[in-house]
Amino acid sequence: MAFAAFSSGSKTDYKAPRKQSVIVAMSLLLPGMVYLALFFITPLMSLVVTSLEVPDASGEIGRYQYGFEIANYWTVIETYWPHIIRSFTYALVATILSLLISYPLAYFIGIRARKWPLIQKLALALVIAPFFISFLLRTFAWKQLFSNESWIVTTLQEWHILAPDQYLVGTDFMVIFGLTYNFIPFMTLPLYTSLERLDLRLLEAGSDLYATPAKVFRKVTLPITMPGIISGTLMTFIPIAGDYINASRDFLGSSDTQMIGNVVESNFLRINDYPAASALSVLLMAAILALVVFYVRRSGTEDLL
Amino acid sequence: MNKPLPQDPMMIELIKQARRHQMTRRTALAGAGAGALAIALAACAPGGSNTKLTPAKDISDTDKSLVWHNWSLYMDQADDGSYPSLEKFTNETGIKVEYKIEIDDNDTYYGKVKDQLMQGKDIGADVACPTEWMASRWVNNGYVQKMDAANIPNKKNVAPAYLGAQFDPERDYTLPYQGILAGITYNKVAYKEATGKDAPGSLEDLWDPALKGRVGVLSEMRDTIGLILLAQGIDITDANSLTEDAFMNAIDFFKGKVDDGQIARIKGNSYSEDLNNGDTIAAIAWSGDTVQLNLSAGEEKYGFFIPESGTTISADLFTIPMGATHKRNVEELINFYYDPANAAILAAWVNYVTPVVGAKEEAIKIDPALAENQLIFPSEEFIKNAHGFRSLTGKEELAFSKAFQEILLGA
Numbered sequence: 001m002a003f004a005a006f007s008s009g010s011k012t013d014y015k016a017p018r019k020q021s022v023i024v025a026m027s028l029l030l031p032g033m034v035y036l037a038l039f040f041i042t043p044l045m046s047l048v049v050t051s052l053e054v055p056d057a058s059g060e061i062g063r064y065q066y067g068f069e070i071a072n073y074w075t076v077i078e079t080y081w082p083h084i085i086r087s088f089t090y091a092l093v094a095t096i097l098s099l100l101i102s103y104p105l106a107y108f109i110g111i112r113a114r115k116w117p118l119i120q121k122l123a124l125a126l127v128i129a130p131f132f133i134s135f136l137l138r139t140f141a142w143k144q145l146f147s148n149e150s151w152i153v154t155t156l157q158e159w160h161i162l163a164p165d166q167y168l169v170g171t172d173f174m175v176i177f178g179l180t181y182n183f184i185p186f187m188t189l190p191l192y193t194s195l196e197r198l199d200l201r202l203l204e205a206g207s208d209l210y211a212t213p214a215k216v217f218r219k220v221t222l223p224i225t226m227p228g229i230i231s232g233t234l235m236t237f238i239p240i241a242g243d244y245i246n247a248s249r250d251f252l253g254s255s256d257t258q259m260i261g262n263v264v265e266s267n268f269l270r271i272n273d274y275p276a277a278s279a280l281s282v283l284l285m286a287a288i289l290a291l292v293v294f295y296v297r298r299s300g301t302e303d304l305l
Numbered sequence: 306m307n308k309p310l311p312q313d314p315m316m317i318e319l320i321k322q323a324r325r326h327q328m329t330r331r332t333a334l335a336g337a338g339a340g341a342l343a344i345a346l347a348a349c350a351p352g353g354s355n356t357k358l359t360p361a362k363d364i365s366d367t368d369k370s371l372v373w374h375n376w377s378l379y380m381d382q383a384d385d386g387s388y389p390s391l392e393k394f395t396n397e398t399g400i401k402v403e404y405k406i407e408i409d410d411n412d413t414y415y416g417k418v419k420d421q422l423m424q425g426k427d428i429g430a431d432v433a434c435p436t437e438w439m440a441s442r443w444v445n446n447g448y449v450q451k452m453d454a455a456n457i458p459n460k461k462n463v464a465p466a467y468l469g470a471q472f473d474p475e476r477d478y479t480l481p482y483q484g485i486l487a488g489i490t491y492n493k494v495a496y497k498e499a500t501g502k503d504a505p506g507s508l509e510d511l512w513d514p515a516l517k518g519r520v521g522v523l524s525e526m527r528d529t530i531g532l533i534l535l536a537q538g539i540d541i542t543d544a545n546s547l548t549e550d551a552f553m554n555a556i557d558f559f560k561g562k563v564d565d566g567q568i569a570r571i572k573g574n575s576y577s578e579d580l581n582n583g584d585t586i587a588a589i590a591w592s593g594d595t596v597q598l599n600l601s602a603g604e605e606k607y608g609f610f611i612p613e614s615g616t617t618i619s620a621d622l623f624t625i626p627m628g629a630t631h632k633r634n635v636e637e638l639i640n641f642y643y644d645p646a647n648a649a650i651l652a653a654w655v656n657y658v659t660p661v662v663g664a665k666e667e668a669i670k671i672d673p674a675l676a677e678n679q680l681i682f683p684s685e686e687f688i689k690n691a692h693g694f695r696s697l698t699g700k701e702e703l704a705f706s707k708a709f710q711e712i713l714l715g716a
């Protein structure tokens with residue numbers, strides 16, 4: 001959007017010294033290209049090649065050779081479809097929850113708190129503060145807080161919200177809670193940047209035209225902050241779908257909550273089934289890409305792509 | 306695939322292309338893609354061919370040093386971070402030891418070193434201590450060097466229980482560093498509160514409905530399924546008794562316990578946290594950790610018992626990879642730790658089962674109370690029910706691990 005607005009206004013007849021600019025552009029692009037080729041395209045190719053491998057004659061664990069076994073993809077879909085569905089469900093629920101929590105928060109920081117710059121800065125700092133502590137430690141702290149003997153769990157049991165032999169760690173609730181918690185800042189910050197730039201005079205104009213506050217929000221605030229919502233949801237949804245820490249048995253999960261990331265880990269490290277692990281990774285990537293393209297198209301913000 | 310990629314040809318290629326003609330974004334990407342494909346294919350070049358590996362040249366005579374990969378908390382350590390027994394070794398032999406805590410998990414460690422290991426190249430260590438089942442894979446595939454018994458006179462001190470393993474009956478290729486005894490660790494007070502009994506008496510007791518959701522097991526297949534198999538009357542040392550059917554039967558039983566919520570935690574090393582914060586009341590666990598747990602609790606909070614039906618015993622083994630260039634130095638190191646006096650120093654600190662005969666007598670001199678600890682110096686009576694899980698063929702290992710992992714993933 002920003003780019004479109006910028007380019008439409010600059011129709012001046014500007015002619016660059018052609019040859020030089022190409023060389024400059026190329027040399028500026030080179031580091032990025034080399035980086036992409038080495039650390040994105042190469043691993044990607046190697047991933048695809050590995051995903052098509054077949055077991056070698058020895059039948060030993062972890063021994064594979066080149067092949068063109070497309071069936072690997074069917075096998076992993078067949079075996080792990082519950083995990084695939086679970087990953088995307090978790091990601092969807094956690095993304096919606098973090099949007100619901102983050103939007104009011106960002107609205108407060110970006111609009112309400114404009115009058116008090118100090119509070120605004122402080123609130124922003126608080127949103128970012130958890131980043132100062134390791135992601136693993138924070139997740140682990142939640143595990144301790146919700147452990148079986150914790151007051152939270154015992155109180156819930158006393159109130160008969162949980163049965164006496166029901167606990168929280170290892171449940172869908174706990175994993176989604178952890179995912180939502182861990183990714184809220186990624187949602188809040190893009191929302192804040194779009195709300196912070198919102199011209200309040202537009203809202204005034206809306207109410208001058210007899211729109212109710214709800215209508216102003218729906219017709220003015222929401223469309224203007226849509227780029228923030230889109231980038232926020234993408235920045236949470238994509239990493240959540242591939243997350244494996246929260247759902248891991250060592251953190252908030254159990255064998256009932258394993259996501260694609262955990263399946264990849266298990267296949268890659270435990271049974272050394274590299275083709276299956278690679279095929280799953282490729283599938284995850286493709287699924288996310290497809291979803292993102294569809295989502296961005298639908299919400300009419302192609303400029304983000 | 307983890308090998309460092311050649312950077313130069315690619316840079317040169319890209320620079321050439323950039324200079325040759327005006328380039329659109331698309332052609333640049335295609336060029337990079339083609340280059341990357343070439344690199345990817347080169348990086349994936351078949352590594353594990355079946356050619357027989359040969360030991361690397363031993364330079365021990367000229368280079369008095371060695372590198373050791375081991376697990377954490379597995380070496381006596383002074384408050385300043387130094388390792389007294391290793392210093393003693395260096396003083397006695399002049400061999401400098403670079404001691405690295407590199408192994409956190411057999412599978413991840415294998416993943417890290419396998420490319421070099423399979424080609425007989427230097428894995429960065431002259432000696433590493435993987436667990437028996439992993440070491441057996443290494444021995445069977447010819448990844449490790451044969452030790453020269455003449456250089457390890459103290460080898461005579463190895464406890465008889467550790468001889469006769471199928472993959473290395475005479476311990477020509479491996480020697481135990483520390484023994485690992487599995488069993489059941491339980492929180493004494495919590496167990497009594499939950500079940501009304503003082504202590505569990507058998508593996509069956511873990512399936513008591515009063516413990517639903519409070520039972521933990523190890524994510525180490527051989528220990529968890531091993532205990533279940535033993536309770537079902539299977540001889541886990543014997544291939545005729547421990548068949549694929551018997552194994553899958555135990556897997557089904559295990560799956561039932563996971564599905565109905567009786568077993569809530571399936572963990573590796575981190576299971577002790579669950580015992581610590583009370584999440585689990587009883588767990589299939591390792592003896593050495595129980596000692597550590599009690600030490601950090603400051604009281605005998607946890608009990609450890611071995612079911613009458615039996616438990617598993619294993620060991621982390623000294624192995625010398627084919628690519629190691631300091632074999633002779635490593636043999637001196639092993640000889641050093643097979644001296645009962647040195648083994649006692651180690652055992653007193655790491656709290657695992659020492660495989661060295663005579664270490665107990667030496668330990669009495671250091672700390673008589675410690676020498677009485679059945680978990681460190683088990684009596685014959687105490688470990689009579691401990692058995693080693695039989696070695697698996699490659700196909701069995703794949704099938705068994707797959708079945709086990711599927712339960713862990715809840716598939």
